[in-house]
Amino acid sequence: MLGTVRSMSPRDGTHTRTTIVSAASSLLESGGPDAVTLRSVGTAAGVSRSAPYRHFEDKAELLAELALQTLIDLTTSIRNRDPLGPGSHLRQGCLGYLRYARTQEHHYQLIFGDRPIAEPSAALETAADDGIQAFIELVEQAQTDGELAQGPPRELATLIWALLHGLAHLQITGHLREPRTPEGDIGVDELLTLALDTLHPKSPA
Amino acid sequence: MLGTVRSMSPRDGTHTRTTIVSAASSLLESGGPDAVTLRSVGTAAGVSRSAPYRHFEDKAELLAELALQTLIDLTTSIRNRDPLGPGSHLRQGCLGYLRYARTQEHHYQLIFGDRPIAEPSAALETAADDGIQAFIELVEQAQTDGELAQGPPRELATLIWALLHGLAHLQITGHLREPRTPEGDIGVDELLTLALDTLHPKSPA
DNA sequence: ACCTGAACACCGTTCAAGT
């Protein structure tokens, strides 16, 4: 994610910080959460193991910054739909979300994992609000197109978010092994199709 | 959860094991995952800190047993509906699930948390199958009663499970703070109501 | 068979000391 940076000028204060976050990001996705220790991050960033403390209060703050970037990327994956691609905007946005969670599962788990992410900073809340906003836009568009029943857009967006999160998270944590689908990847997308069909006003049952 | 056991006869081999799991359970819900160390579990169970290794391969196996019990309790909370209570069986089952997750959030997180639960033992898979079975029963009943559209029961049950898990998990991880509902507890139940109304064949919109 | 206490490797974090 981080381009090679050659200038190591002493005045470049933010450079080391960026390098540390980038190193943590690489370690997280390649080796899982256990691989992200401050020692390994320091080594991967080319500094000592206590150098991160010059840039972050503690490990939680480093992870919070990584979570913030992840949340922004995740929101982008909702909006990045192919205008010529198959399916409605709603469907494309949902598939983008599911694909991101599936592809960057350790990053996804960082946002929604075991323990709440550090202090909910203002930046993190803003990013979360933008994420729900992306879903609201999908809902309003779908309602305009007659693809979704009427109802309060914010609450419907939250429901769709919850459904997608549930599907993605159950898959990541290995609770969705259906006996009939050996490849676990396809099952979730098919379940989404079923959900959207069921939600369709003129139910095709 | 564990009744007071007085007999400490040397031949009672399973007693110490039960005591250890019970101690871990208490520590988990009262102090969160960080409070569950083998040292604290040993102390709370009245044995040394390495005694747990006489009964479990490692910490993961201990937690797997705790997760198994939790999964069984969670499934019971789906089926334990008040026959005279308000709302349909489907609604009551869903509310029971959400309430369990809200009440025993650290146990709930143990099942669905960061890292997959140890090796998926046969007992754990059986318990998971029974959980999805409880949802299937709710779906089939709801379809019989005309409360839910027709469709493959197993897949619809999985969708409902995913929706409930998404709601419960977003709430537990603090991602569901809606500005309009100061008390976070009510919001999720209201979202469920909206979801069930939207899924209703004769949509009351 | 079951338990104990010391020991080992590892981690997050702190701090006096360097440039």
Added chain:
DNA sequence: ACCTGAACACCGTTCAAGT
């Protein structure tokens, strides 16, 4: 200002030794 290396407290795990 930024970094370093040693140190501290803690954890999971192992093991020789006890009963």
